[in-house]
Amino acid sequence: MNNESNTAWIISCKSQESGWLVNGNLSVPSDPANGHYQMILDWINAGNLPEGPDVIEPDYVALRTGADGYASTGDQLGMIADGTQVAHVEDVKTRFPKTITGGTTIGNVPQDVLDAAAAKLFSQQTYAYATAKARLAQYILSVGREEVIESQATGEKIYNEETFDVEDVMADVITQTAVEPLAATVKVTTYDPNDPEAKPTTETVTNPLIVADVAERAEAQATVDATPADVISLYDESI
């Protein structure tokens, strides 16, 4: 059994009467708390389609001896007495001819599982979108951030002799501190580990913090761009 949190180990997935048969051997219950069940949902969301359950069609023997088939022995003795037993047998044989050989077909995948997979995908996309938006909202390291000052009420009151009103005493408050942009380049000194006496080399490179910032922002923007419109719409409505 694979313990990694991915779906590459799932080769086949078949719906059972209850739960799933994975790779022909693992019986996974349809329990949202079960980790393998969650992997099955991820596997479906990766574009895989599970197989529906076996639907067993009864053959003529099963039908003739089933609830809608021959009457009980006692009942048939009664039919013999009143002369209707032959007609009863003929009726059953007509309704269930020997051409009904039965067999096994594959049914549809339960819709509730497909719905659960879609709901999980929607939730994952919403989380990824929210995370990406939060990352893009952070200031750009190479640009820095300006100070923001707002005039806010201090809580004190003062009487305005001209308007005869009691007014708030206001004061300027820094609501966002300024951050200087990072240096575009930095010098990196390299020492030769095999030769302590060797003169170190120095080179100027793009600031690695800025490089990482640009890469992370690009990744976040790609996530935002790939997010389906319905996910964005619901998220924007909720905030």
Next chain:
Amino acid sequence: MRAELWTKYPVSADAYIEIANVQLEIGSVATPFEYRSYGEELALCQRYYQQVGGYAHNSYAIGQFYTSYVGRCMLHFEEMRIAPTISSNAPENFGAWNAAATTLELTALSFIDTTVRNTMCQVSRTSGGFVAGNVAVLKDGGINTSRIYLDAELY
């Protein structure tokens, strides 16, 4: 995690150190070591994983055949954290009694309607040999090679 020990005195090649009563804790404050009985430790482990089998001629579950080749048997186990994923080794390692109390080798074994405390074992034998309505007993094939695995681990 790694712990390193040094000694400034020479030690013989067969010297050893025994370490006991180690426990991992959240935070920076150590609390007294918790002693658990074997039974407590086993029960805590069984919430996450169990393996059934390992006894010669082991009988696992009892139920009923509903055709000549398929039956269902209820298997009970210690309560687990969640309804577990259940698997077995090859079905040929398992058998079921027929009406003459002869063990017939299975060709398929799966598990449905699983809860945290029990599951329904579906036993199948493509060539039949059972009688619908008879009692079904799922058991080891006879040489103690059958195993059933119940997995409720965190992933």
